[in-house]
Amino acid sequence: MTTTTALSHVDRMAKRAAGFQPSPVRAVFDISMQPGMISLAGGNPYLPVLPMDRIATMAGEVLARRGLEALQYGSGAGTEELQALICQVMELEGIKTAPENVQITAGSQMALELVTKLFCDPGDVVIAEGPTYVGALGVFEGFQAEVAHVAMDNDGVDPDRLQEVISGLKAAGKTIKFFYTIPNFNNPSGISLSLERRQRVVDICRAEGVLIVEDNPYGLLAFDGEAKPALHTLDPDNVFYLGSFSKIFAPGLRVGWVVAPQDVRGRLQIASEATTICPSVLSQLVVEQYVSGFDWRGQIAAYSAVYAARCQATLDALASHMPEGTLWTTPSGGFFTWVTLPEGIDTERVLAAAIEAGVVFVPGSAFHADGGGTNQLRIAFSYAQEEQLTEGVKRLGEAIRSV
C-alpha cells in the first residue's frame, strides 16, 4: 500500500462526500441579503405575525417552572407530552395514531435524513415529484440514492405517470425505496395533489411495494383553512408522515417529527440518538406551551391570511409583468408559486440579469435531479411585503425581457 500522507482532506473523504458540494442555489441566499435586493428566494415564514411578548413569557416560564427538565438530556424519542400534542395537531388532517409512533427530531429535515439513512443503500432509487424540494435532493445525494422524477400537472402527480415510472425502473432492475411527496402546496410548485388522486397514488405504491414518505410542512396553511386528509390516513403502515412546527409556529426552534410504524420507529429512534442524542428539550417544552396554552389554530389562521394576501399580490404582478407565453401556478395555500417561461429561456441566465435589476429567485434547475426545469423558477411570497413582491416581480419581468 502506498503512503497516504500526501492526500488532501478531500481526497480522503467518503464517496458520498461528492454530494456535499456548494450549489449555485446557496449563492442566491447570500445575495438576497444585499441592501436593496428584493428576495423572492427564501421560504421563510413571516414571524412578525407572532405575539413575541407572549412567546418570550412562555419561554421564561418554561425555564422558571421546568428548568431542570428543559436543560437536561431528554428522551431520544422526544417528550411524551409533545408526542401526544403532535397527535392532536395531526388530527386536523385526519391522522389517528398513537403518541409512541411519533419520533420527534430537530426539524423535519432531520426526519427525512433519518428515513433516507435507514432505507437507502447507494444506487437505490427514490421517486420524487418534478419539481421537488431542493433540500430533499441534498439528502438523497448524501446517501448516494438515485432520484427519478414524476411530472406534475395542476392536480399533482398523475397516477398513470407514477405507475409508468415505477414499472420502468423495475424493468431496468432498479430497487425503489420510496416515493417522496409534498402533497400539499408543494415546494417549489405550490401544487396540491387532488383528493381523487390520493387514493390511487397510495394504492399503486402499496401494490408495487414502494413506501411513501409524505412531507407536509405546509398542509395546515390552506388559504381557506380547509386541510386535506393526509396520505397517511389512507395507508398508515406504508406511509411515513413528516411534520414540522417551522411553518405553523417558528423554525428557529428546530422541532419536527416523523410518524412511522412501530418496527421502523424503534430504529428511527436509535438512528436519531446517534445523530443528536435527543431533540432540544428547551425547544420541545416551548412548543408544548404553544400547543397546550395558546390559540395555535388562530395563529395558523393569522399566518394564512398574510400569505393569502401576498400570494394574490404576486399573482396580480405576474399577470401585469410576465411576457406572453409565461405560465404560473395558482396556489391555494403555502409559500410558493412556480413560473414557467417560454421554452428556450434559461432561468439561470435570467437570474444574473435579475440580480443586476435588484431581485433574486431560485432557478427551476435547483429542484430537479435530472437537469429539468431550466425555463422555470420559484417565487416565494411568504416573507416579502406585498409592495416588495409587486416591485420584485416587475424587476423580474424586466430581467426576462433583457435576456
Place this chain on the structure above:
Amino acid sequence: MTTTTALSHVDRMAKRAAGFQPSPVRAVFDISMQPGMISLAGGNPYLPVLPMDRIATMAGEVLARRGLEALQYGSGAGTEELQALICQVMELEGIKTAPENVQITAGSQMALELVTKLFCDPGDVVIAEGPTYVGALGVFEGFQAEVAHVAMDNDGVDPDRLQEVISGLKAAGKTIKFFYTIPNFNNPSGISLSLERRQRVVDICRAEGVLIVEDNPYGLLAFDGEAKPALHTLDPDNVFYLGSFSKIFAPGLRVGWVVAPQDVRGRLQIASEATTICPSVLSQLVVEQYVSGFDWRGQIAAYSAVYAARCQATLDALASHMPEGTLWTTPSGGFFTWVTLPEGIDTERVLAAAIEAGVVFVPGSAFHADGGGTNQLRIAFSYAQEEQLTEGVKRLGEAIRSV
C-alpha cells in the same frame, strides 16, 4: 424481478440499518428510572448547580429583544457571534482558530455523525481508545465503519501501541480514516492522555496520514481547574476538534461544535444543513448570553467542585466495598471512573444481581466494539448525591460477591 410487496419494513432497509438495533445498554437507562434504584449509569450533568432564575431571565430577554432572530431560520454554520464566543472558550485549552472554522451543531454527537458521514465508506477503519464512548461506536456502526481499539494505561493510549495498530491495519490492506480520541477524562475510563504522549500521538497520526478526531466535552472540568492543551493546538490541519456546551452549561439546549480546516468545514456545513438546516437559533442565542453576559468560568468551577467531591466519595466507597483484586481509575476531572474486576467475573451477570440489589451501571462490554471489557464497568459519579454514590457502590460490592 420478483414482487416486493411481501417484504417487511425491516427487510427493505439499507444495509447500515443493521447497526440500529436495540442494545442492552438502552435497557439500563430505563431501569435507572425505577423508584429506589441508585443509578451509576447515566453521565448527566448536575444542573441544580445552575442559577435557574438567571437562566430563565436570560431566555426571556433573548426572545423579548431578539425574538425574530431567535425563532427564524439561521445560518447553517451557526450564528457569527457564537462562533466567535466559542473561540474564546477554546482559548482556555490553547486553541487559536478563526470563527469561520467553527461549525455549530445540535450537540457534539452530531458533529461526530457529520465527520463520520463525510469520511467513512463501508469497511473503512476508525481507530478508537479501548474503552471508548458508546455513542461514538453507534455512529461508526451506522456508517458501517470497522473499529480497531488501542488499549489505554493510566496515561492514556500508549503511542507505541497506536503505531502497532496502525501498521497492522495497513499491512492488512485496511483504509484507516481517523483516530477518534477523548483525551481528557475519557468516557468511560476517566483517564487523560499525558502531556508527554500528546505530541507523539499527533506526530504518529500525521506521519501515517491518519486524521485525528478529538472529542472533548469534559476538558474544562478538571478538578484542579487546569485545562490541558488540546491536541488541536499541536496540528490544527490534521486534528478535528469537537466541543460541547452540554457539560459546561446544559445539554438540553443541544449546542456543540466542530473545528475543521476550511476545505473540510465547507462540506461539513453542507452536510449539517442536509441534516438540520441550521442549529436551533433560540438555543444558540441563550448560549451567547451565557458566555457573554454571565460568569461561565465561575460556573465551570462550581460544577467541578461538585464533581470532585462526588468522585472522592466514589473512590472512598470503592476502597471500602470492592472485593480484593479489583482495580479502578483515579480521575482528576470529568464524570466517570472505570472499574476492573478480577478476571472471569462477567459484569453483565453482575448487572442482573446489582439491579436486584437496587443499583445500575453500564457494563464494560458496551464501550468496546471487539467483545472486550467483559470484567469491567463504568461508574458515573456526576449526577447522584454523595450518600447515594456511597450506598450504590456498597450495593454493587454485594452484587459482585453474590455472583
